Amino acid sequence: MATMNLLQAVNNALDIAMADNRRVICLGEDVGKFGGVFRATSHLQEKYGRERCFNTPLTEQGIAGFAIGLAAQGSVPVAEIQFADYIFPAFDQLVNEAAKFRYRSGNEFNVAGLTIRTPYGGGIAGGLYHSQSPESYFCHTPGLKVVVPSTPYQAKGLLLAAIRDPNPILFFEPKRLYRAAQGEVPEDDYELPLGRAEVVREGDDITLVAWGAQMDYLRQAAELAEADGISCELIDLRTLLPWDEETLAASVSKTGRLIVSHEAPRTGGFAGEICAAIQERCFLSLEAPICRVTGLDTPFPLVHEKEYLPDQLKVYEAIKATVSY
Structure with a gap:
């Protein structure tokens, strides 16, 4: 290593x-x-x-x-x-x-x-x-x-x-x-499977899913939620096409709640595809509407980058609102 x-x-x-x-x-x-x-x-x-x-x-x-x-x-x-x-x-x-x-x-x-x-x-x-x-x-x-x-x-x-x-x-x-x-x-040669998500952290109350840099914010948000007694399951999708619908559906069937987060603008973002697929499969298990925490429907700004990007505080607020729905 x-x-x-x-x-x-x-x-x-x-x-x-x-x-x-x-x-x-x-x-x-x-x-x-x-x-x-x-x-x-x-x-x-x-x-x-x-x-x-x-x-x-x-x-x-x-x-x-x-x-x-x-x-x-x-x-x-x-x-x-x-x-x-x-x-x-x-x-x-x-x-x-x-x-x-x-x-x-x-x-x-x-x-x-x-x-x-x-x-x-x-x-x-x-x-x-x-x-x-x-x-x-x-x-x-x-x-x-x-x-x-x-x-x-x-x-x-x-x-x-x-x-x-x-x-x-x-x-x-x-x-x-x-x-x-x-x-x-590992310094040696190894491969990770494409098309398979990683369950980064197991939890019972809500599922959080993202990919890339957004995973860092999800981990921080989960720690904030844990202080409130909320147990978050974190899933790193890793591959978007094809994406691991099975792993995510199994998680949401257990927790009953889902937040999807990405940096891209909200409209047409990949979170929309995830939300549609999961509500089709897990509708009877859902305890609250699926929530998206995303970038804004504007060109990416320079001086307002922090306001544009979804971060741990925005995800944390979404967690609280979804759990208390």
Whole structure:
């Protein structure tokens, strides 16, 4: 075991994947000698050469298109989009090409080795162009998988699983936690299952579910609620597409209450999908309406970032209101 922050865990996973499989290639803006804007690919070019870790032109559509081409001919590309806010020029390539590659060919060819890494979310005073959480756009697209880790341990295990998964995957990394989150991480190669949530903490009165950076706020809110005698069950979804409906439904059937929290705006956010699915399955077990604690339906602000982001106090207030409904 070694103590790593989330950024180091990502770098370690990439290092292991490249050492294990010569077809693994890292590409993106400044990912070579510079190591990317957050240094996630530091030292990989020195270790594996310019042919396997290289800079691309500043064009997200080009990065995605080139990565799709690499995957189609048998390489295993891990492409970095510098910020998730910049992924939209590549949207057509990802949802119209990568997601449909296998289906349109009748399973004769695919882009199984494609992984797109990108840092998402707020908390670093990045303003409206460096703070967005666009995961729900891609969760509407059959053929893709969407993965969001919340700890260094998860980041390494889920990224290794994503790189080796036979489907194109979007891997959203919570940039606020890159250096803030630290934990014990096995130095050896390991994978965590995609599509399976983690029950972080068991409880009896209410279920709290989130993913990525929002899990930190849920833990703090649960501690505040515990002082009031409220027992919270915490679930980290980890994978949004496909998401672990079974684990969440089992929890809500036990607690009778659910709060879903994410940084993205409320309207059209992935919380809406979770709420709809859980009320269909757990309607007779619910003791209160399902509650969403989310970002606001506005562009992401700069000076009002703290007011915009859902935090432990907003979740705590939602817990009290739901339990006392």
